[in-house]
Amino acid sequence: MRGESLDLKLVSDAINGDRRSIARVLSSLENRSVSLNQIKAQFPLIFTELDTSSWSSIAITGAPGVGKSCLIDKILINWSSKGIKTALLAIDPSSPRTGGALLGDRVRITAIDDEQYKDLIYIRSIATRKSSGSAPLIVSDMVEFLSAIGWQRVIIETVGSGQSEVRCAAITDRIVVVEGPARGDGVQAEKAGLLELADAVIVNKSDISGASQHASEIKESFELGLGQTPPIILTSAISGEGIEVASSVLLELEDTGRSKRAKWRERLLAEYERKILESDKLEDILENLAIGSMSIEDALKILGDD
Amino acid sequence: MRIVVAKPGLDGHDRGAKVVARILRDAGHEVIYTGLRRTAQQIVETVRDEDARFLGLSSLSGAHNHLFPKVCELLVNEGLDDVIVFGGGIIPFEDRDVLFSCGIKAIFGPGTPTAEILDFIVKACEISDAGVGQNGEWYWESSA
Numbered sequence: 434m435r436g437e438s439l440d441l442k443l444v445s446d447a448i449n450g451d452r453r454s455i456a457r458v459l460s461s462l463e464n465r466s467v468s469l470n471q472i473k474a475q476f477p478l479i480f481t482e483l484d485t486s487s488w489s490s491i492a493i494t495g496a497p498g499v500g501k502s503c504l505i506d507k508i509l510i511n512w513s514s515k516g517i518k519t520a521l522l523a524i525d526p527s528s529p530r531t532g533g534a535l536l537g538d539r540v541r542i543t544a545i546d547d548e549q550y551k552d553l554i555y556i557r558s559i560a561t562r563k564s565s566g567s568a569p570l571i572v573s574d575m576v577e578f579l580s581a582i583g584w585q586r587v588i589i590e591t592v593g594s595g596q597s598e599v600r601c602a603a604i605t606d607r608i609v610v611v612e613g614p615a616r617g618d619g620v621q622a623e624k625a626g627l628l629e630l631a632d633a634v635i636v637n638k639s640d641i642s643g644a645s646q647h648a649s650e651i652k653e654s655f656e657l658g659l660g661q662t663p664p665i666i667l668t669s670a671i672s673g674e675g676i677e678v679a680s681s682v683l684l685e686l687e688d689t690g691r692s693k694r695a696k697w698r699e700r701l702l703a704e705y706e707r708k709i710l711e712s713d714k715l716e717d718i719l720e721n722l723a724i725g726s727m728s729i730e731d732a733l734k735i736l737g738d739d
Numbered sequence: 740m741r742i743v744v745a746k747p748g749l750d751g752h753d754r755g756a757k758v759v760a761r762i763l764r765d766a767g768h769e770v771i772y773t774g775l776r777r778t779a780q781q782i783v784e785t786v787r788d789e790d791a792r793f794l795g796l797s798s799l800s801g802a803h804n805h806l807f808p809k810v811c812e813l814l815v816n817e818g819l820d821d822v823i824v825f826g827g828g829i830i831p832f833e834d835r836d837v838l839f840s841c842g843i844k845a846i847f848g849p850g851t852p853t854a855e856i857l858d859f860i861v862k863a864c865e866i867s868d869a870g871v872g873q874n875g876e877w878y879w880e881s882s883a
Contacts, residue, residue: 537774539773
């Protein structure tokens, strides 16, 4: 798997903007046949010239069906019209049974069909693959590479539920949680979870009744807590209401800082999970656990010593 | 394997494409579905950006002789000559030789057993010059 030699010409072509080479480099990172460190060692300059004045990656997350893809489409159109080069990494789940995946997020993205914008937008569909725990870190390598070769903003669209998606969100500079109307009463907004990590909340489908009430409930919930309340924006991807505001607010979005610890917690867990999943002792340990000749405690001890 | 399943042209019939996408997914492949009514250019750009190894084209409108060769031509122009292309839908046997000569490696008509499509994928991977622009002789003789 690892240690395949780095195709220097391929990486140079990707740096020069050849889309096919970009796609191939991302595949090598995704398949872990090449590591980001290998690329960094050969092309240190592109990584040192990164503009750090603003954020470069943002996660758009939220429950299935709240309209993440449609909203992202509208934001991509808005940002492209301002000349901003944006890459979208759209994550969908792999079947835990077969490892296969149906990646359908592109269906809803129309921005790239526009001749004047298509060079400013790169879309890549990503499956979480069997080792879902390592997906976030692979995505993180892909984000860093895209940023280094000139994609000014990288959006990660997460699946929308489950722990590994929280982790995908946590590897980005900013997190936006998308909500919709009729997502439960005020108590739901009080519950802990993804909202705690949000640097901004977008309540989508404002054309449907209940959206503005839900936005107020979320706002109240934040105001009861400690720290700064993130921007809460009402949008409708269908009517276009609020899209201009949301697009501008997200571009200038500040790190609320409220979620720093939580983000680092997720990153630490993801890194630890990767360590376990990539350990060459894993197969032996699983075998021994299965036949009962090893306890979980012993297994953890062995893995911890790595 | 990363496989793009696409519906070129003005054709709203996507049941077949969805069935094929589903069986490929269940066989462990990563399937990128483009949605309906894509232009040849949009399909080729999707294959390029998604770094897909295979492209499946579905057509039930009768426009396959116009659309499929166009997609193949653009793939080669983009330097994607190693992508393996297959097609399906309502495509009469007498139309197929033209499509094979454009570099398409299989055409599956109605009634094709789904397992046959999976066998094709496995076989095509073993052929060194099955890409759309590699001028290989081989193509899959489908049962329907």
